[in-house]
Amino acid sequence: MRVSRATGTEIGEPDHRASHAFDLYFGPVHAGSGNFGVKLKIEGERVVGARSDPGYLHRGFEKLMEYRTPMQNAILSDRLCILESLNWNLVHAEAVDRLCGTEIPERAQYIRVILAELSRIQSHIIWYGVLSKALGFDTGFKVAFGYRDYVLDVFEFITGGRVYPAGYLCPGGVRHDIPEGTKKRIEDLLATMETMLREFAGYDSRTITARCRGVGVLELDDALRLGATGPVLRACGMAADVRRDAPYEVYDDLDFEIPTCEEGDAFARSIIRRREIEESMNIIRQALGRLPAEPLPPVLPKIADKMPEGEVYVRNEISRGEAAIYMRSTGESRPYRCKIRGPDLLHMIPVLEHLLVGAELADVPAIYWSLNVCPADMDR
């Protein structure tokens, strides 16, 4: 028998034969669900059954990548999940680099870390905005997306595109060196981000707290059994982070903390993501201070650059959790197989169904968005 944390009463097994239960489709064409549907079975206000319905954003990435060379795949890798495009650029770039045995210059590694952390900040800002919107707190949405614009201006300055960096973090390093004046712009941006965090903290006494505290509690053993990673797992009390457990790029030289919470509810996940923005800012400051001065030559594309035979599995910590790419090459210039593992397949199917059963209907958006689901890297 499971006990509801919110009310202390027992939750019975869902009775799918109940005649007064009806099916409610939450998404995929829905203002608060992204491109993903969940079929809820509702009895009154209580959700008694949930069935995730994935696949609406399937674009065939794994097959598309088999027809393109590594540099062209780097352009494609932005679109694995556009909300954290530079993070996915980095996973793909690392997979190809490890397969080819390329040595990346240290300055390029620092630039990769800086941009990946900026992308993480930007992704968490989007999450805050969309969570607010789903809870009906429109001000939070507008303020968050307003602050996100400052980050996009920095991306436009460095990579040439606000939202699509066009594979800026590419196999071989970065496509071109950061322009003059980047350091000052990033420092100004970090000051703006601090103002933003204070503003978000000021909203805590109202909507977000009232609708997220005690909602969607995930126990640690359930989280591990169902495969949660990233902030969802850290909110249950386990300090698991690929940047610490299996460091890549220059993360083993940088000093940062892994925030955790014990409660495992939606509010804990919210606190963790805000503290991660602070930790990312800390990492960026350290990396800017240690950036080597030697300028980088641009990485130019080649028509047919053969990759050596072999297979590689690379995992990174993206803003939603643990992301991985398995790439296998048979000596051609195009990968033989590129398998993409996004953190959201497990968050959106087992974890979401587990949390939704027994919840109230009004808590569904809070639970859904506290997991920060992204159909793009689930459906690929």
Place this chain on the structure above:
Amino acid sequence: MTVAFPQEAIPIPDGYRGEHAYDIDQCTGCTLCARICPNRAIEMVEAPEDRWEAYPKKYAQIDIGKCCFCGLCQDICPSGAMTLSQNVFLSTNDRLSVVRPPFAEV
């Protein structure tokens, strides 16, 4: 961050990947841009007959509709003929005008 457009505008930085600025006189017809394009947006086409003497090779015709503005064509062009400008005003109601032939009809 919001300005009264079009009276005011936020400046677009130099490295921005906008519309192609294709300098046909620098182009050597090597076709590297057409081969690197991830979306196959560039097609090499012949000049019209009356200009065959001055432009004997095949030149790049860019389909802005297919283009993802990645800039790989700019990076691979050995002569600097293919560059991306900062022009972002590309919306149109005419579906066929997205294909930019290298020789505009006079």
